[in-house]
Amino acid sequence: DIQMTQSPSSVSASVGDRVTISCRASQGISTWLAWYQQKPGKAPKLLIYAASSLQSGVPARFSGSGSGTDFTLTISSLQPEDFATYYCQQTNSLITFGQGTRLEIK
Amino acid sequence: QLQLQESGPGQVKPSETLSLTCTVSGGSISSSSYYWGWIRQPPGKGLEWIGSISYRGGTFYNPSLKSRATISVDTSKKQFSLKVSSVTAADTALYYCAREASEGNFFDQWGQGTLVTVSS
Numbered sequence: 001d002i003q004m005t006q007s008p009s010s011v012s013a014s015v016g017d018r019v020t021i022s023c024r025a026s027q028g029i030s031t032w033l034a035w036y037q038q039k040p041g042k043a044p045k046l047l048i049y050a051a052s053s054l055q056s057g058v059p060a061r062f063s064g065s066g067s068g069t070d071f072t073l074t075i076s077s078l079q080p081e082d083f084a085t086y087y088c089q090q091t092n093s094l095i096t097f098g099q100g101t102r103l104e105i106k
Numbered sequence: 107q108l109q110l111q112e113s114g115p116g117q118v119k120p121s122e123t124l125s126l127t128c129t130v131s132g133g134s135i136s137s138s139s140y141y142w143g144w145i146r147q148p149p150g151k152g153l154e155w156i157g158s159i160s161y162r163g164g165t166f167y168n169p170s171l172k173s174r175a176t177i178s179v180d181t182s183k184k185q186f187s188l189k190v191s192s193v194t195a196a197d198t199a200l201y202y203c204a205r206e207a208s209e210g211n212f213f214d215q216w217g218q219g220t221l222v223t224v225s226s
Contacts, residue, residue, distance in 0.1 A: 001169070034212035036153075043202055043216035044153065050210055087153055091211035094166060095143075095155040 002026050002090050006098035012106040017078045021101045023071045023088035032092035035064055035073045038100075039084045047086075048073065078103075108133035110203050110217035117223050118197075124190040124222055128203030135184045136161045141206040142186045143213060144177060146199040154199075158206050159186055193224045 003026040013019050023033065031051035036044035046055045048064035051071060061076040075082055083105050088098040114126035128142070135142065143158035157167035159177045167175055171190070179186040190197060200221050204213040 032210070034210070036213075038153075043204075043219055044213070045216075046212055046214050049207070049212040049214075055214065089153075089155075089212065094168065095158075095211060097153040097155065100152045 002029060002093050002096055004088055004090050004096050004098040006086075006088055006101045008101060009099065010102040010104060012104045013078055014106045015078050015080055017106075019075045019078055019103065021073045021086055021103075023066075023073070023098050025069045025071075025090055025092075028068045029090045029092035031067045032090060033064075033066070033071050034089045034091065035062075036087045036089065037082075037084045038087065044087060075103075108205065108215050110205065110215060112201060112203050112217045112220040114220060114222070116221060117225060118193055119226050120194055120224055121192055124188070124193050124197060124224075126188045126201055126203075126220065126222070128186050128188075128217060130184045130186075130205075135179070135186070136181050139208055141166075141208055141211070142179065143204050143206045144175075144188045145202045145204060145213070146197075147202070147219075148196075148199045156188065156190075156201075158211075160208070195224050198222065198224045 005024045007022045033051045035048040038044040052064045063074045086101045109131045111129045118124045141158040144156040157177050159165045174191045176189045200219045202219045203217045205215040
């Protein structure tokens with residue numbers, strides 16, 4: 001099984017900040033990685049697929065990078081609606097999710 | 107606009123079988139561009155993929171469920187279904203159905219989720 005480890009588990013930031021969330025795979029997964037945003041009481045929403053491709057309708061302040069085992073989700077300038085939990089997902093070998101990163105208001 | 111809606115009992119007794127159905131509306135279920143998946147989320151915890159199915163019936167499962175999960179599809183009704191046998195309290199979760207891109211295997215459309223509690 002491929003394990004996905006996100007860091008940090010939680011982060012506090014302010015509106016306007018640049019935030020980076022990391023995701024590490026236990027083995028190489030090329031660019032078979034997606035990122036999701038989940039708000040309380042809501043289903044996850046796809047942000048990024050293929051490590052760096054922005055899903056249609058997602059604001060350009062979200063970006064993804066990486067390949068192999070190390071990946072990053074960056075939010076360039078936090079907006080109030082961005083405070084949520086973020087998950088990475090590998091699809092190289094079956095499907096596994098990271099444990100999540102909670103982004104909180106400082 | 108594609109919509110997915112989960113349905114099924116909100117409570118199941120331990121050792122029994124959990125059964126859920128996802129109904130797809132506003133689009134086709136019979137497309138080779140997509141699979142149809144089930145994901146669950148225990149209260150306050152992260153996401154766990156359960157399995158996925160193509161419209162032709164090909165399936166993929168998470169080995170961690172140890173063969174307790176079965177997914178089926180009925181294209182005539184635009185539905186796909188999940189059964190999880192021998193449930194325990196650990197199967198208590200919010201269960202989501204979702205559309206999965208066959209190229210890339212990411213989930214681009216989700217249902218709202220349905221809470222299933224395992225309790226006697």
